[in-house]
Amino acid sequence: MGSFLSGAARGSESTGGIVMHFRRGLTLTAATGAALIFAGTPAFAGSSIQVETTNGAGAASFHSTGETVTVCDFAPDGKRVTAYISAFEPSVDWTDSVSNAKGSGGGCVSRDFNIAEGSRVLLRVCLQDGSGGPLSNCSSRKEGRA
Numbered sequence: 001m002g003s004f005l006s007g008a009a010r011g012s013e014s015t016g017g018i019v020m021h022f023r024r025g026l027t028l029t030a031a032t033g034a035a036l037i038f039a040g041t042p043a044f045a046g047s048s049i050q051v052e053t054t055n056g057a058g059a060a061s062f063h064s065t066g067e068t069v070t071v072c073d074f075a076p077d078g079k080r081v082t083a084y085i086s087a088f089e090p091s092v093d094w095t096d097s098v099s100n101a102k103g104s105g106g107g108c109v110s111r112d113f114n115i116a117e118g119s120r121v122l123l124r125v126c127l128q129d130g131s132g133g134p135l136s137n138c139s140s141r142k143e144g145r146a
Contacts, residue, residue, distance in 0.1 A: 046117070049144035051125045053081070053137040058100070060125035062144050067115045071100040071125065072108040079127040082135070086122040087115045087146065099128070115146035 046064025053059070058081030060071045073081045080101040087094055100109040115121065126138035 046146055047144040049121070049123050049142045051083075051123050051139040051142050053125055053127055053139055055127075055137045057081070057127055057137065058125055060098070060123060060139075062121055062123045064121075064144060064146055067113045067146055068110050069098045069113065069123070070108050070110040071098050073100045073102065073104045073106070076104045077127070079129055079136075080131075081125060082128045083123060083125045085113065086141075087113070088120040088122075089116045090119070091116075099131075101131075117146055119146045120144075121146055 048061065048063045048065075050059060050061040055075075057075035057077055057079070058071070058073050060069060060081070060083030062069050062085060069083055069085050071081050071083045073079075080099050082097050082099040084095060084097050096113070098109060098111045100106070102109065121144045122141045123144065124139055124141045126135040128135055
C-alpha cells in the first residue's frame, strides 16, 4: 500500500499519472483479493467408505473417485445384499439402493452415481429376504464425501 501512495504522489504532476497509478493499485488490489479468495476456498477431498452386515455375510463400499457403490455377497444364505446410499447435495438430498441378488458365487455388483463434489454421503448395507422382503443384519450408517 505504501508503494501505491508514493506512486500517486510521484504522478501528481499530471492527472493522467495519478489515474494510471490508481489503476495499477486497483488492479493489484483486485488481483491480490482474488488470489486470497481462491486460496481460501477449501478443496473438497472425497473419502471412500466401507460397511459390512453385522454377520459378515455382505459388504458395500462407496468410492469417491467415480462415485461408485459396490455391493458384495459373501454367504450362500439365499438372501440378497442391499446397500442404501444417501447424498446431501447443495440443491437436493436423495436416497437410492443397489442390490446384489447374484448370490455369494456371483461376484459383486457396482453402480455409478453422479454426486456433486464435496457432498456428504451416508452408506448402509443390509441382508434382504427377496426383492421387497424384510431387512436384517444392517450395518450402521457410515459417512463419507463425494
